[in-house]
Amino acid sequence: MIAVNDPSPRGAARGPRLRPVDASHAATPSALTHLLISGAAGDSCGMSLDSGIIATSAPPAAPRDSRLRPFQRVGPYRLLARLGRGAQGEVWKAVRGDARSHVVALKILNQGLSIHPRRLAQFRREAERGARLAGPSLLQVVDAGEADGCFYMAMPYVEAATLHDVIHERRVRRMGEPALPVHPLVAMADAPYYVEAARALARAARALDHVHVHRVAHRDVKPANILLERRRPFGVYLCDLGLGRDLDLATSEQMRDGAGTPMYMSPERLLKAPADEVLSDVYSMGVTLFETLTLGRLFETIRDVPPPALASLLARARPRRPRAVDPSLPDCFEAVILKATARDPDARFRSAAELASALERALPEARRELGLVGPPPRPRFLTPRPHRSPADVRAEVR
Incomplete structure (x- = not known):
């Protein structure tokens, strides 16, 4: 049995030889723990909650020691510190060669998964998709390949926290x-937090629209997959296309595979009904916005529900109004949510761009309602610079 607690108040023939880090070398958990390893916040093969997988086929255990260690070489990279570990593999802070200026976040596929053709193909699709989706507020895959049976992909390393962590710590503070x-954002007073968080979600929605324009559905939009830079004015990145689908290639059966994180999935996707994947992503961004601004969940507490019944129950559950969870929330933000x-x-916004525009229009009204004075900070849209061209990466991961 499981409980979803409402926290309102608070194809290679041979697998790679990976070597997980010793406990004494473990890095402090960072945003990339959630961001790059799908299993850290929901496995790509089954429906999941934030705490982990609830329905998936477990890969066979690795038959031999598979530890990665600091300063070990993986292809052209030298590992520095482990950032996280999940169901799909590990993420390390690494440098390319001996050049300290080429710091990356290196995602390495779990040894047990690389012997499964389906999982390996998914990893390669994720790398190829990430290589061609360059744009503001997106972490582009800048390198990918295989070395001695070790499959990896590299992305720019960003000093950031996930929105999931920010929400959690604000609940603790409350x-x-x-x-x-x-x-x-954790220590910010409520009034500026509403505005800064809404501005960040508007940028994330712009990034989601960029993904949609390139005919890709994200299919796992949630706070754990949004990165916030720690430096003002808080660069924002939408991450993890591990569950994404190419809209022009995927079959209707593939689109109804049920993969995702139930608390953020649209009703039609939960029921595995025919769905407009763009509008489903818009719904997920709306649920993320609800949780970010109210610190609560869209639905009342759901307890003791067996996994097979969870999707159907959530699809038919009555959502709460945002101001019923947080009466201080400005009206203009509630209307957008x-x-x-x-x-x-x-009845939803027709695109993620429409959602972003609605949030941006609401910002001045919210500032007036909250009594905030002075000019807002200038937005910053960052595109980390790759050290290899996307064309090279696409050719290598095929």
């Missing part, structure tokens, strides 16, 4: 307990 300073999370897909 309970009156000491919160970890994972990001400046309600439209983005409409049960009827036709």
Whole structure:
């Protein structure tokens, strides 16, 4: 049995030889723990909760020692510190060659998964998709390959926290307990937090629209897959296309595979019904916006529900109004959330760009309602510079 607790108050023939880090060398957990390893916040093969997998086929255990260690070489990279480990593999801070200026986040596929053709093909598709989707607020895959049976992909390394961590620590702070300073947003007063968080989600929605324009559905939009830079004015990155689908290639059966994180999935996807994947992503961004601004969940607490029944229950559950969870939330933000999370897909914003525009239009009104004065900070849209061309990466991961 499982419980979803409402936290409102608070094809290679041979697998790679990976070597996980010793406990004494473990790096402090970072945003990339959630961001790059799908299994850290939901496995790509089954429906999942934030705490991990609830329905998936477990790969066979690795038959031999598979530890990665600091300073070990993986292809052209030298490992520095492990950032996270999950169901799909490990993520390391690494440098290319001996050049300290080429610091990357290196995702390495789990040894047990690389012997499964389906999982290996998915890893390669994720790398290829990430290589061609370059744009503001997206972490592009800048390198990918295989070395001695070790499959990897590299992305720019960003000093950031996930939105998931920010929300969690603000819940802790609201309970009156000491919160970890994972990001400046954690300690911010409520009024500026509403505005800064809404501005960040508008940028994430712009990035999602860029993905859609390139005919890719994200299919796993949630706080754990949004990165916030720790330096003002908080660069924002939408991450992890591990569950993504190419809209022009995927079959209708593939689109209804049920993979994702249930608490953020649209009703039509939860029921595995025919769905407009763009509008489903808009819904997921709306749920993320709800949780970010209210620190609560869209639905009341759901307890003791067996996994097979969870999707159907969530699909039919009555969502809460944002101001019922947080009465201090500005009205203009509630209106945006309600439209983005409409049960009827036709009642939602028609694109992620429309959602972003609605949030941007609401910002001045929210500032007036909250009594904030002075000019807002200038937005910063960053595209980390790759050290290899996307064309080279696409050719290598095929």
